[in-house]
Amino acid sequence: MRLAIALLSCASLAVVFWGLTQLDVPVVRAMRSLYHPVGYLPNPWLARFSELGDALGRGRSLVLFSLTLLAVGFAGRWPVVRAAGLRTLIAHGAVAIVANGLKHLIGRPRPKFMHTGTQQLGPSMDNGFDSFPSGHASASFAVAMVLSRQCPRVAWGAMGVAVAIAASRVLRGAHFPTDVAAGAVIGVLVGAAAAEPFRQWPAALSRALLNVTTYLAAAFTFLWTVSHGAESSWRHTAMLSLGSAMMLYGVVSRMYDRSAAGSKRWVAGRSEAKVAIGVGLAVTTGSLLVAALALCVCAAWWLVWQASPEADCEHAMGSRLAVRILSESAWLAGIVLAVLMLQSVKGAVPIH
Incomplete structure (x- = not known):
């Protein structure tokens, strides 16, 4: 039963990513149309959203957040907060290894190279050829997933912040939609593993995979519907x-x-x-x-x-x-x- 659920989830993700590849370039072009020719966002709200998402999703910001939870948990003798701080640190470290390894193994050019026609994939250590997956998205979703499991009351807030950080990466022109979608999947799976004991990994990963697939499918459905009218x-x-x-x-x-x-x-x-x-x-x-x-x-x-x-x-x-x-x-x-x-x-x- 669990294998069938995982296979159906993977099939759904395959459909989502195939559809998103059709929208990668059009979405990036649409985001660029919001910018001034000089290269800044004229809309102050969008500019602040882009800058805030970039700042919150950085590695040092997430590490500082985890260390703060750890310190507060020790100082207040709150084992749940202390465990959340420790597990978010573990999740962040693990997802950084996975995401950065994939980044340089795949070597996808970032959207800023789109005008050059350079779209080949392959192992690369060059700066700018590390678009897939999004590091900000993977790290923020990993931390949010641990918080959701350790402190269910903040689940929606934590996931909401992670979604906002992922969206800001596309708005900023730093990533394609498929980059942040892949980052979300990796982050959720790594976060689910970090939040649960080893013996519970099969059930936790299966549940996490289906959940993230469902939300990605809903987001893709909306994006695809908005961008496509009735064919006949x-x-x-x-x-x-x-x-x-x-x-x-x-x-x-x-x-x-x-x-x-x-x-x-x-x-x-x-x-x-x-x-x-x-x-x-x-x-x-x-x-x-x-x-x-x-x-x-x-x-x-x-x-x-x-x-x-x-x-x-x-x-x-x-x-x-x-x-x-x-x-x-x-x-x-x-x-x-x-x-x-x-x-x-x-x-x-x-x-x-």
């Missing part, structure tokens, strides 16, 4: 109808009270309903690539849910009925907003 009206209409039908089936199956369903065999289980909704949402984009990607990701999650089925929420106590109604309403509203957003941004920024 008939196919777009057909896929929109099919995707809407799949989502409707999933929503009805999820919200249907199975205790009252009796012999209604057409009603899917909760995990199958989620798959139908996820794949249906992807199909509404009108992109076969996005639909295939969603199918791989949802299949991996279906295997996870089959291995550890959710607790039956349909027989909750009556006192929790209001909470259930609010939760399901918010969940349904989120699906509707996602559909409307994807349809409204389709082809809005044709950067391909």
Whole structure:
């Protein structure tokens, strides 16, 4: 089961990276269009964002952060903070070795060499031929991953900062989108290994790989949809109808009270309903690539849910009925907003 999940995650990552390679050059050109010919960002907010991301993702900043956690943990006798400081140091050191080794082994030119036509790959120690993967992204995601495991309450904040640092590298023109995506994958995997005991590595790495794949797939879906309009009206209409039908089936199956369903065999289980909704949402984009990607990701999650089925929420106590109604309403509203957003941004920024 774990091997199948890992294989599906790797297949999904392959689709994501293939798609991102199609967007690497257009995205870099779009970022360059934001700059003044002299070479600075006229927008002060974007300039500050770029500078802050560069500063926060530097090695010395992350090391100082880890040492601060370690010192605070020792001074306050907080074992969780002390462990977070130590494990973030370990994760940072390990990911630096992996990322820098790959950088010079692959030898990809940075975006600033794009105009020269120099795109060959190969081992290189030259300055500027170390674009893949992004060191800032890999290190920041490794540290964020350890913090997420050691201190779950700060997980969203830590990952949010890592995402911002990765995005700033593309805005700054220092990396291609595939560079920061690869850095995120490496950082998350190394961070997951550093945060868990050796015996728990297989489960931790499998879970971390699927999680990072899911978020990368979502980000890629948005970027691909924004940059690509409908290729043909008939196919777009057909896929929109099919995707809407799949989502409707999933929503009805999820919200249907199975205790009252009796012999209604057409009603899917909760995990199958989620798959139908996820794949249906992807199909509404009108992109076969996005639909295939969603199918791989949802299949991996279906295997996870089959291995550890959710607790039956349909027989909750009556006192929790209001909470259930609010939760399901918010969940349904989120699906509707996602559909409307994807349809409204389709082809809005044709950067391909």
